[in-house]
Amino acid sequence: MVKLKISKNELIEKLNEAVKEGYNYLVKITAVDYIDHLEVIYFIRNIENKKEENIRLDIKDGERLPTIVNIFKAADFYERELSEMFGIEIEGRKVERLLLEKWDGLEAPLRKKFEWGADYKRD
Amino acid sequence: MLTKINVGPIHPSTHGVLRLVVTLDGDTIVNVEPHIGFLHRGVEKLVENRMYMQSESYMEKVDYAAPMAYSDLYVSAVEEAMGVHIKERAKYVRLILLELQRIASHLLWLGTFCNDLGQMFTMFMWTMKDRDLVMNLLQDATGSRMFYVNMRVGGVSMDLPPDFEEHAKSLLDYLEKRIKDYEAFLEKNPVFIERTKGVGVLSRKDAINLGVTGPVLRASGVNFDVRSAYTYYAYEKLNFMPQIQVKGDVFARYKVRILEMKESIRLIRDALKEMPEGDALGMPIKLISPPIKEKEVIVRRELPRGEGMMYMVTDKQKPYRLSIRAPAFINLSALNHMAQGAKYADLFAILGSLDLVMADVDR
Amino acid sequence: MLIDEGLASILANAILVLLLIIMFDYTFGWLERKTIAKAQFRHGPTYLGPFGFLQNIADVIKLIAKENIVPSNADKLIFSVLPPLFLSFFIFLVYLLPFSNSIGISLSLGLLAVFVLLSFSPLIVFLIGIASGNKFSAISAQRSVIMLLGYEIPLILSIAGVVLYAGSFNIATIVNDQRSAYFIFLMPIAFAVFFISMLAELERPPFDLREADSELIAGWLVDVGAPYYALALFVDYTRMFLGSLLISLLFLGGWLGPSILPPLIWLMIKAFVVAFIIVIIRATTVRMRLDKLLSFGWFWLLPLSVVSIILTFLLFVR
Numbered sequence: 001m002v003k004l005k006i007s008k009n010e011l012i013e014k015l016n017e018a019v020k021e022g023y024n025y026l027v028k029i030t031a032v033d034y035i036d037h038l039e040v041i042y043f044i045r046n047i048e049n050k051k052e053e054n055i056r057l058d059i060k061d062g063e064r065l066p067t068i069v070n071i072f073k074a075a076d077f078y079e080r081e082l083s084e085m086f087g088i089e090i091e092g093r094k095v096e097r098l099l100l101e102k103w104d105g106l107e108a109p110l111r112k113k114f115e116w117g118a119d120y121k122r123d
Numbered sequence: 124m125l126t127k128i129n130v131g132p133i134h135p136s137t138h139g140v141l142r143l144v145v146t147l148d149g150d151t152i153v154n155v156e157p158h159i160g161f162l163h164r165g166v167e168k169l170v171e172n173r174m175y176m177q178s179e180s181y182m183e184k185v186d187y188a189a190p191m192a193y194s195d196l197y198v199s200a201v202e203e204a205m206g207v208h209i210k211e212r213a214k215y216v217r218l219i220l221l222e223l224q225r226i227a228s229h230l231l232w233l234g235t236f237c238n239d240l241g242q243m244f245t246m247f248m249w250t251m252k253d254r255d256l257v258m259n260l261l262q263d264a265t266g267s268r269m270f271y272v273n274m275r276v277g278g279v280s281m282d283l284p285p286d287f288e289e290h291a292k293s294l295l296d297y298l299e300k301r302i303k304d305y306e307a308f309l310e311k312n313p314v315f316i317e318r319t320k321g322v323g324v325l326s327r328k329d330a331i332n333l334g335v336t337g338p339v340l341r342a343s344g345v346n347f348d349v350r351s352a353y354t355y356y357a358y359e360k361l362n363f364m365p366q367i368q369v370k371g372d373v374f375a376r377y378k379v380r381i382l383e384m385k386e387s388i389r390l391i392r393d394a395l396k397e398m399p400e401g402d403a404l405g406m407p408i409k410l411i412s413p414p415i416k417e418k419e420v421i422v423r424r425e426l427p428r429g430e431g432m433m434y435m436v437t438d439k440q441k442p443y444r445l446s447i448r449a450p451a452f453i454n455l456s457a458l459n460h461m462a463q464g465a466k467y468a469d470l471f472a473i474l475g476s477l478d479l480v481m482a483d484v485d486r
Numbered sequence: 487m488l489i490d491e492g493l494a495s496i497l498a499n500a501i502l503v504l505l506l507i508i509m510f511d512y513t514f515g516w517l518e519r520k521t522i523a524k525a526q527f528r529h530g531p532t533y534l535g536p537f538g539f540l541q542n543i544a545d546v547i548k549l550i551a552k553e554n555i556v557p558s559n560a561d562k563l564i565f566s567v568l569p570p571l572f573l574s575f576f577i578f579l580v581y582l583l584p585f586s587n588s589i590g591i592s593l594s595l596g597l598l599a600v601f602v603l604l605s606f607s608p609l610i611v612f613l614i615g616i617a618s619g620n621k622f623s624a625i626s627a628q629r630s631v632i633m634l635l636g637y638e639i640p641l642i643l644s645i646a647g648v649v650l651y652a653g654s655f656n657i658a659t660i661v662n663d664q665r666s667a668y669f670i671f672l673m674p675i676a677f678a679v680f681f682i683s684m685l686a687e688l689e690r691p692p693f694d695l696r697e698a699d700s701e702l703i704a705g706w707l708v709d710v711g712a713p714y715y716a717l718a719l720f721v722d723y724t725r726m727f728l729g730s731l732l733i734s735l736l737f738l739g740g741w742l743g744p745s746i747l748p749p750l751i752w753l754m755i756k757a758f759v760v761a762f763i764i765v766i767i768r769a770t771t772v773r774m775r776l777d778k779l780l781s782f783g784w785f786w787l788l789p790l791s792v793v794s795i796i797l798t799f800l801l802f803v804r
Contacts, residue, residue, distance in 0.1 A: 024331055024332070025334060027334070027432060027448065030434060032444045043432075047331055047347055050347075073332050073334070074333050074334025074335075074456070077452060077453065077456040078453075098159065099160035099163045100160060110167065110168055126621065237772070240773060241692075241772050241773025243522075243768065245522075245769050248527050248528065249527065252527055312771070314772045314773075317778050318773075318774070466776070466777065
């Protein structure tokens with residue numbers, strides 16, 4: 001696991017560099033919620049020589065992530081899922097909900113501050 | 124004039140609950156928009172509140188057509204977090220059971236694929252009968268037919284019974300003959316060839332960019348299989364070869380899966396011959412406070428549908444975060460690209476060739 | 487021109503043909519279910535009656551007893567009137583065929599009448615499909631009319647050879663002219679083209695696009711209520727009867743055969759054999775796509791039927 005921690009502004013140029021080096025396959029975009037910040041991880045892979053790399057960056061609450069859909073088309077579904085599960089806003093494209101419908105106004109489920117059953121209203 | 128059709132959540136040909144909003148221009152598809160999430164159960168969040176081995180049965184229900192593969196993936200993540208090495212015989216036992224599971228999953232796929240093409244259940248009945256025989260064999264080895272929960276840290280829960288080898292050999296001979304029959308039945312049928320050749324083509328560059336995986340990727344000419352790239356268990360010793368086709372259409376994906384079934388049969392035969400003696404039992408399932416050595420773990424396995432990956436951040440008793448990469452999820456996202464310009468009837472051929480299980484897509 | 491004049495014999499003929507239709511429909515329904523089940527490693531109906539023979543009665547009673555739901559944006563008049571009209575249309579067509587030298591009527595332009603009226607059937611399906619107010623039915627309705635474009639011409643041309651040989655459109659004359667040799671042996675190409683085009687006309691697999699189970703759920707029958715669904719089953723079986731009768735009358739010698747059995751029984755045996763073959767084709771084929779189907783009809787069937795007419799003309803009529 002080669003760790004590479006960068007800042008949000010370098011994301012797109014770092015990914016473009018990686019694509020030029022041959023890392024042309026996006027495996028997954030995921031995030032982990034460490035309570036004071038969120039760590040977003042991009043797993044990319046070089047199909048020819050089978051090497052993998054993960055690019056990490058830290059995000060605080062309320063910051064927005066740039067979209068990478070123009071570099072990897074596979075990022076479309078992953079970004080949609082990430083934004084609705086963690087409440088991260090993604091700029092540069094229109095993001096629609098993928099797995100959770102009618103969840104607007106409620107807390108994003110995979111955050112640690114999400115309370116089980118808090119959104120259940122009897123009506 | 125564009126019409127929008129709702130191929131709704133309940134439909135004979137979407138395997139599970141999948142809603143597609145298809146925009147048609149006459150009989151040609153302009154846009155396909157999948158709406159998913161009907162089967163979302165929040166597995167990634169549930170796991171954060173259970174101890175390590177309590178979530179093994181959750182993982183099986185993520186893919187109900189090949190449960191053992193997911194449970195193997197998860198238990199390998201736990202093993203790597205604990206720094207435990209699997210016993211030698213357990214590697215072969217796991218390999219045999221996983222390859223049997225792969226044959227069963229591909230047989231189910233073959234039946235439902237022919238259903239989508241209009242076969243009216245004949246092929247489905249035949250392949251389900253064969254799958255039933257494979258499940259009987261798995262029942263001898265693990266005790267249950269569908270949700271096995273037989274993977275333990277360091278090995279398996281029960282070793283193979285003493286008469287497993289002869290039952291397996293006779294079943295493999297039978298399956299080999301049947302798969303040849305299915306191939307002949309379908310490939311000499313000109314209507315089948317017409318419906319699948321040249322339909323839903325995915326070029327090599329697009330396949331890599333869209334991130335598809337598994338037989339869909341290998342049918343487009345990309346030589347990537349987790350069993351040979353990041354090899355595990357005894358695949359290296361048994362000389363595993365990935366099966367590649369270059370055309371990238373529905374027929375190529377069908378052919379890749381048929382060849383994979385034949386390769387699995389060969390692997391099981393060789394593994395039965397070369398299996399070392401010893402014991403294959405792992406630790407009991409009640410692990411209250413296991414000694415965790417790694418902070419972050421990544422494991423990859425080749426599930427029947429593609430490449431599955433788990434990224435786990437560990438805590439003392441429960442996982443802090445488990446991120447599952449499901450192969451069917453990303454294969455579905457390539458549907459829009461593949462269905463551009465095809466006829467409406469081709470949509471179901473393409474959807475069938477992707478081999479989706481909706482629980483895998485939604486988790 | 488009736489074969490036997492007299493009111494009593496007209497009535498007896500009419501009732502006999504109706505009984506034959508009912509008998510064939512019922513038996514064919516049972517035969518189809520059992521055959522497909524056996525091809526798929528299952529048993530099919532076994533519980534009611536010997537070998538499950540009475541199963542269809544139970545199914546029909548269940549279907550008729552259900553409530554008929556008409557969707558709100560469907561055209562009520564067409565929806566209620568057309569399905570029974572469809573069934574009576576096909577029964578009328580069966581009545582136009584002779585069943586032996588003494589049963590049934592035999593018109594001097596019988597063959598022409600049957601085929602002209604047969605080409606109206608996709609239009610009735612089209613109307614029912616459009617009147618359902620549902621996109622799936624509309625698509626299947628359009629498909630049935632498009633299929634009409636591909637198959638009518640080879641269907642009519644392939645029997646032109648038969649008509650040339652026999653010299654008339656009268657079906658009784660055509661059958662009686664097969665005393666020397668059945669037409670299947672004299673004109674095999676025409677038989678093959680006619681058989682395939684008839685499969686398309688009857689909308690049986692591999693040409694069953696109209697009710698493509700896996701794509702359009704049930705096509706034009708999606709919104710049809712349960713009693714009308716039973717009617718639609720009968721329409722399907724009666725159409726099979728018509729098709730197998732036509733194939734056996736025109737090419738397999740109709741009611742001719744050694745005189746150990748009465749001619750009517752020979753005709754029914756031949757019709758059942760043809761129906762059995764069609765059911766076996768259903769159990770094993772994959773459905774064709776619409777545009778491939780049309781290109782098959784225009785590039786293969788049409789030239790073959792023209793070739794068969796030319797061959798018949800050169801070999802037999804001169």
